[in-house]
Amino acid sequence: MKPLHSAMALGIALIWGFTFVSAKVGVTHFPPIFFTFLRFGTVAVLLLPWLKIMPGRMRPVLIIALLAGVVHFALLYSGMAISTNLSSVAVLIQMGAPFSVIVAYFWLKETVGWARVAGIALSFVGVLLLGFDPAVFSQPLGALLVIAGAFSMSFAMLMMRRLRNVGVLQLQAWIAIVSAPTAFIASMIFETGQFREFADPSWIAIGAVLYTAIATSIVGHGGWYWLLQRYKVSQVTGFGLLPPVLAVVFGVAIFGEPLTWKLIAAVVLVTSGLAIITLWRERKKDEPAVPLLNPLEKAAPAGE
Numbered sequence: 001m002k003p004l005h006s007a008m009a010l011g012i013a014l015i016w017g018f019t020f021v022s023a024k025v026g027v028t029h030f031p032p033i034f035f036t037f038l039r040f041g042t043v044a045v046l047l048l049p050w051l052k053i054m055p056g057r058m059r060p061v062l063i064i065a066l067l068a069g070v071v072h073f074a075l076l077y078s079g080m081a082i083s084t085n086l087s088s089v090a091v092l093i094q095m096g097a098p099f100s101v102i103v104a105y106f107w108l109k110e111t112v113g114w115a116r117v118a119g120i121a122l123s124f125v126g127v128l129l130l131g132f133d134p135a136v137f138s139q140p141l142g143a144l145l146v147i148a149g150a151f152s153m154s155f156a157m158l159m160m161r162r163l164r165n166v167g168v169l170q171l172q173a174w175i176a177i178v179s180a181p182t183a184f185i186a187s188m189i190f191e192t193g194q195f196r197e198f199a200d201p202s203w204i205a206i207g208a209v210l211y212t213a214i215a216t217s218i219v220g221h222g223g224w225y226w227l228l229q230r231y232k233v234s235q236v237t238g239f240g241l242l243p244p245v246l247a248v249v250f251g252v253a254i255f256g257e258p259l260t261w262k263l264i265a266a267v268v269l270v271t272s273g274l275a276i277i278t279l280w281r282e283r284k285k286d287e288p289a290v291p292l293l294n295p296l297e298k299a300a301p302a303g304e
Contacts, residue, residue, distance in 0.1 A: 001231055009239040012223050017246025019216045020090050021254055024080055026208035030198070031191035032077035035209070036070060037183035038198075042213035044176035050169040051177055057166060060159055061174050068156035069179030072149045074186065079145030087257050088130055090247030091266050092146040097274050098123045099154035108158065119276030126269030129262055168225040172217060241271050 001009070026035045044051075054061060080089050098120040104110040112120075127147075160171075187194055197205060227236045248267055251257040 001236075005227060005231070008223060009227055009236060010242075012220050012227075013239045013242035014246060015215050015220045016243035017090075018250060019212060019220075019243070020080075020086055020247040021250045022208045022211040022216075023077060024086050024089075024255070025204060026212065027077050027081040029202065029205035029208065031187060031194055032081040033074045033183055033187040033191055034194040034198075035077055036073045037180055037187055038209045039073070039212045039217070040069060040176040040179040040183060042209060043172065043217050044180050046214070046218060047169055047173035047176060050167070051173040052170060054166060054170070057163065060163055061166065061171065062178060064156050064159050064163070064171070065175040065178035066182070067152050067159070069175040070182045070186070071152045072156065073179070074183060075145050075149030075152060079142040079149065081142075082145065083139050083142030085139070085257055086251035086255055087248040087263055087267075088143065089146050090244045090251070091130055091263075091270050092127060092143055093150050094244050094270050094274055095123060095127060095147060096150040096153040096157065097277050099151050100157045101277055103154050104158055116277050119273040121273070122276065123270050123273030126266040126273065129269065130266035168221060169218075172221060176217075241275055245271060 023035075026039075029035075030038065076089075076093060079092075080086070083089055101110075101112055101116055101120060105112045163171075224236070224240075245267060248259075248263065252259050
């Protein structure tokens with residue numbers, strides 16, 4: 001990979017790592033489902049020119065939009081709002097990758113080799129170890145919501161893999177246009193005080209919405225897809241393992257979260273398992289680069 005493109009991939013990893021910080025700030029100013037609405041409402045407005053009807057593909061696109069959009073992020077942000085520990089959220093949401101392998105095995109009858117079984121086992125051991133960390137154990141509902149969000153994304157990722165001839169911005173536009181009104185209705189039903197901060201928002205709250213919408217969704221995903229079109233997946237995917245590690249660093253540096261040995265071990269185990277799951281096929285077969293539907297298909301951090 002050219003040095004400039006390596007720097008680009010590293011920049012995207014930094015964007016996604018800082019997304020956890022931005023989202024945490026966002027859910028402290030807005031109710032989590034309402035923050036989901038604000039994020040996707042912004043994306044919908046910006047990507048409206050890419051919103052086009054795709055005959056024969058709308059049913060799976062709409063299902064993906066619900067699972068990868070409002071369901072995933074409403075659960076993730078709700079768990080993040082409850083949890084007092086950003087680092088644990090960043091680790092737990094990575095379970096979308098092993099969940100997708102498990103779902104593919106039972107639902108699509110896909111073969112799972114021993115290496116990926118080992119990767120799944122490592123990831124789950126890391127999550128179990130994290131579960132015994134006092135910072136996580138004190139807020140189990142938050143952890144469960146984040147894990148549920150990862151599970152929702154696992155189904156979406158499988159459907160993305162089977163979808164063809166849909167551009168990344170087209171899919172992002174549909175995810176946004178479906179998620180924004182759905183999240184708004186859900187927020188009106190389940191949350192209160194949505195318009196208190198919205199009526200007189202702080203600059204930091206506005207920045208959190210714009211960062212997650214523009215930097216994370218449009219710049220991050222768009223740039224990742226551009227790289228995947230030009231390089232082998234194995235060359236790009238390694239950078240996708242950095243965001244959860246960076247999120248832990250940001251959580252410790254910005255929010256003063258404790259850096260316990262259990263958290264460090266969980267990061268190492270989950271990241272190692274994720275690396276095996278996503279990179280093993282490329283190491284075995286050394287396949288050439290193939291344009292993917294969406295950067296979420298190969299190790300883009302779920303929850304960015």
